Amino acid sequence: xxxLPLLADDKTRQRCMQGFFIGMIxxxxxxxxxxxxxxxxxxxxxxxxxxxxxxxGNYITQNIMMSFFALLxxxxxxxxxxxxxNLLLILAIVxxxxxxxxxxxxxxxxxxLFLGVxxxxxxxxxxxxxxxxxxxxxxxxxxxxxxxxxxxxxYQEARQETILIFEQVNAQEAPKLTSIGARWYMWMKSIExxxxxxxxxxxxxxxxxxxxxxxxxxxxxxxxxxTPHNQFLFFFTEMGILGFAWFLALLATLVWAAWSHPKYRPxxxxxxxxxxxxxxVNASLWNAREYNFFIIMLCWLYCSARxxxxxxxxxxxxx
Numbered sequence: 001x002x003x004l005p006l007l008a009d010d011k012t013r014q015r016c017m018q019g020f021f022i023g024m025i026x027x028x029x030x031x032x033x034x035x036x037x038x039x040x041x042x043x044x045x046x047x048x049x050x051x052x053x054x055x056x057g058n059y060i061t062q063n064i065m066m067s068f069f070a071l072l073x074x075x076x077x078x079x080x081x082x083x084x085x086n087l088l089l090i091l092a093i094v095x096x097x098x099x100x101x102x103x104x105x106x107x108x109x110x111x112x113l114f115l116g117v118x119x120x121x122x123x124x125x126x127x128x129x130x131x132x133x134x135x136x137x138x139x140x141x142x143x144x145x146x147x148x149x150x151x152x153x154x155y156q157e158a159r160q161e162t163i164l165i166f167e168q169v170n171a172q173e174a175p176k177l178t179s180i181g182a183r184w185y186m187w188m189k190s191i192e193x194x195x196x197x198x199x200x201x202x203x204x205x206x207x208x209x210x211x212x213x214x215x216x217x218x219x220x221x222x223x224x225x226x227t228p229h230n231q232f233l234f235f236f237t238e239m240g241i242l243g244f245a246w247f248l249a250l251l252a253t254l255v256w257a258a259w260s261h262p263k264y265r266p267x268x269x270x271x272x273x274x275x276x277x278x279x280x281v282n283a284s285l286w287n288a289r290e291y292n293f294f295i296i297m298l299c300w301l302y303c304s305a306r307x308x309x310x311x312x313x314x315x316x317x318x319x
Contacts, residue, residue, distance in 0.1 A: 007303035016296075017072075017300065020069075024096075027055050030055040031054075032053075034053045043058070050149050052150075053103040054104065057289045060282060061287070062104070064278055066113075067100060067109060070100075070117070071270040072267065074117070102150060104150065105150055108278060115276070118273070120270035121266075161181040186228040193211075200240045201240030227286050231282070232247060235247045260305055260306065264305045267301070
């Protein structure tokens with residue numbers, strides 16, 4: 001309600017995106033400097049290549065923003081007339097993708113980057129070129145998978161934790177608390193809660209109470225007493241079918257707005273893909289850093305698509 005009128009102004013939107021662009025450049029530079037130096041403002045102090053080099057917050061939120069930053073740079077290529085600026089943008093894209101794939105332990109970041117870039121390609125390029133580009137993205141993803149120790153480690157952990165949680169649940173044993181295992185278990189129990197009260201839900205703020213009834217063990221109660229790490233299930237559990245429908249309506253409104261402006265459509269759809277991807281594995285509208293990013297950016301993109309002239313003029317960070 002506050003952001004939409006403010007961001008209806010073109011110059012305000014330009015300043016906001018320039019601020020985001022500068023902020024992400026600072027984070028990106030800090031990420032690479034942290035390979036050699038223990039930066040006072042960096043969350044992690046892992047020297048050397050590899051490992052987690054998150055600068056602010058945690059790797060989930062940083063990688064979500066870095067993925068969108070990469071999309072923003074891709075969107076600016078070709079819209080900038082100066083070759084030197086385009087070369088800098090290409091360098092920023094490569095560094096942003098590399099920081100997510102090789103200098104972070106965040107599986108959400110891998111998913112966000114892949115979904116965002118893929119959606120951008122589909123809605124930016126003609127069909128034949130998009131197929132070729134998606135194939136190249138797939139090859140790049142396979143290459144990163146085979147060369148990034150971080151991706152290999154996190155993949156093996158996810159695979160083992162998934163197998164373990166289903167074995168323990170099927171055997172009716174108390175499941176072991178793990179990162180991916182916890183998500184599977186919370187999703188299972190959330191679906192049970194939804195089935196018990198699908199129409200009205202259990203009430204706003206009720207998830208923690210009902211979760212701890214389902215999983216009273218202290219360790220499990222503590223890990224899931226805030227969110228089920230899935231925004232779709234979160235709304236459905238607490239607010240029933242109407243809450244779930246509201247979230248779908250929000251996503252549909254964003255898609256409609258994206259479709260209304262061809263110039264912003266690829267970037268907007270890439271953002272929506274990142275938003276949906278994160279919402280499937282995290283509470284995207286609950287965690288402070290995540291919901292701040294998503295709400296501000298969805299308002300920025302909505303206003304860009306709805307209030308910009310459809311004359312082909314791009315009002316982005318580079319102008």
